Amino acid sequence: MNTDLPFSPGLILTLIIVVIGILIIAKGLVIVRQSEVMVIERLGSFNRLLESGINIIIPFIEQPRAITMVRYRKMGEDYHPITSSEVRIDRRETVMDFPGQPVVTTDNVTVNINGALYYQIIDPKRAVYEVENMSQAVEVLAKTTLRSVVGKMELDKLFESRAEVNNEIQAAMEEAASKWGVKISRVEVQDIAMPEEVESAMRLQMAAERKRRATVTEAEGEKSAAIAMAQGQRESAILNAQGDKESAILRAQGEQESIKLVLNAIGDSDEHKRTVVGYLLGQSYIKGLPNMAKNGERVFVPYESSALLGSMGMFREMAGSPEDAVSRHLRSSDNQSGLRGGIVGGGGSAS
Numbered sequence: 001m002n003t004d005l006p007f008s009p010g011l012i013l014t015l016i017i018v019v020i021g022i023l024i025i026a027k028g029l030v031i032v033r034q035s036e037v038m039v040i041e042r043l044g045s046f047n048r049l050l051e052s053g054i055n056i057i058i059p060f061i062e063q064p065r066a067i068t069m070v071r072y073r074k075m076g077e078d079y080h081p082i083t084s085s086e087v088r089i090d091r092r093e094t095v096m097d098f099p100g101q102p103v104v105t106t107d108n109v110t111v112n113i114n115g116a117l118y119y120q121i122i123d124p125k126r127a128v129y130e131v132e133n134m135s136q137a138v139e140v141l142a143k144t145t146l147r148s149v150v151g152k153m154e155l156d157k158l159f160e161s162r163a164e165v166n167n168e169i170q171a172a173m174e175e176a177a178s179k180w181g182v183k184i185s186r187v188e189v190q191d192i193a194m195p196e197e198v199e200s201a202m203r204l205q206m207a208a209e210r211k212r213r214a215t216v217t218e219a220e221g222e223k224s225a226a227i228a229m230a231q232g233q234r235e236s237a238i239l240n241a242q243g244d245k246e247s248a249i250l251r252a253q254g255e256q257e258s259i260k261l262v263l264n265a266i267g268d269s270d271e272h273k274r275t276v277v278g279y280l281l282g283q284s285y286i287k288g289l290p291n292m293a294k295n296g297e298r299v300f301v302p303y304e305s306s307a308l309l310g311s312m313g314m315f316r317e318m319a320g321s322p323e324d325a326v327s328r329h330l331r332s333s334d335n336q337s338g339l340r341g342g343i344v345g346g347g348g349s350a351s
Contacts, residue, residue: 027059036088037124039065049124067128070135072097089127093120093185096135100193101143103150105158112193113150115169117142123181131180138173138182145172146189155198162189 031054032038038050042062050057050064057064064087072079079099100114119138121127127134149168150158158165169187177184194202 024059028057030055030057035092036090038087039124039128041065065128068133089121089124091121093118098139103147105153105155107154109155109198113189114191116188116190118185120183122183126181134180141173141176145169165189
């Protein structure tokens, strides 16, 4: 009995071949994204690198070689490592935020330093074949270099020289990382944690230093103020002395002119000169009597003062007063020169 099959054996074989071809094409067609690269091995040996774009490989004969990457994920206060095997190697700059490491400084202080490492895979072939776990190797190298660099510094120097620490770590890692096809872009020291007793001591030291600076600043201010005040008093005393000097000179010149006018008015004989001098002395003495009586109820007039007062009386009997004599002399001079009479020595103008 013959039965007709819905498909002939040739059609079935053709369909099988087509399906296998589609699978081969799908398996062999590889699309690589921008900034990524794949390492292709042919029968276990390195063959080529697949750059970004559409690439074709031979299935089952050519296979991409995976690279092992370790990344940290922060959960709360702890960092948990996550290991992954990736066939697509990222050429972009990558940051590795590894957990804090205990480091002992030269002054025997243990600090916990948390750092971040920025690196970039330059040669994917070396990153796959020259080291077993590239990311772990870079991490361990960064930690050991950090301990070596920080271990040469004191704690105070460490806080002041973070940029210097970063540069030294980067320079020390570049040679070793270049063998793995990795470029170390930069290293950043993020946080430095100290023991509580060390932190408390540093706070006390900082407060004492600020207090010392405030005291020094206050003392310098008081010193400047005292110097400025002394200079002001010195300049004031000099100005006052100059003023007194000029005032005394002007008074002496005024008295000299007054005496000359009086002598010109009454005559310049020796007797008249003695009379004028006695009168002036007596006048000065009389002006000083109120000051002598301020501190007591009685004033004792010395014997010599009677001679002065007698000279004043004689002068008034002879010429009226020095002021009157001066007024008459000036009036006679005005009549000759046509000028108006004035006041000399505090006396009133003659009418």
